[in-house]
Amino acid sequence: MKTITYDPLKREKLLKPPRNIDIHTVAHMLQSGQFIAKYPHPDPERKNQTIYIINYNNYPYVVPVVETVTELCIKTAYQKRELKTIYSDYFTQDD
Numbered sequence: 034m035k036t037i038t039y040d041p042l043k044r045e046k047l048l049k050p051p052r053n054i055d056i057h058t059v060a061h062m063l064q065s066g067q068f069i070a071k072y073p074h075p076d077p078e079r080k081n082q083t084i085y086i087i088n089y090n091n092y093p094y095v096v097p098v099v100e101t102v103t104e105l106c107i108k109t110a111y112q113k114r115e116l117k118t119i120y121s122d123y124f125t126q127d128d
Contacts, residue, residue, distance in 0.1 A: 035100075037064055039107040047110055054089055054110050059096055062087050063105060069093070069123050082108065086116060088123050 037060040044056040062068060063085060074082035074097060085096040093116035099106040117124050 034064065035103055035105050037105045037107065043107075043109065052111060054094060056107060056110065058089070059087065059094070059107060059110050062089075063096070063098070063107075068096075069120050086120065088120075091124055093117050093120060093124070 039056050039060065046052075047054050047056050068085045068087050070084075070086040072084055074080065074084055079097070081099055082097045083100045085098055087094050087096055087110075089110075093113055094110050095113045095116070096110045097108040099108065
């Protein structure tokens with residue numbers, strides 16, 4: 034199992050609006066395999082990063098991660114509404 038790391042200042046920033054996401058929860062989700070998708074970062078300048086898509090409170094979040102053999106370093110996490118359509122099987126419909 035890989036060690037998950039992140040910048041403590043980033044955690045404080047992500048807990049505040051508009052993101053309102055707890056990086057501890059994200060770390061737990063990644064460590065326990067609770068992600069929807071995983072793929073290489075599409076930006077060639079960030080080829081050392083992997084993108085994880087997670088369902089956090091019924092909303093898709095993108096989580097860029099620098100992945101090594103022994104470690105996952107979470108860079109940030111942000112909402113991406115378009116992914117709710119792409120991965121619609123993973124989200125409940127809002128009434």
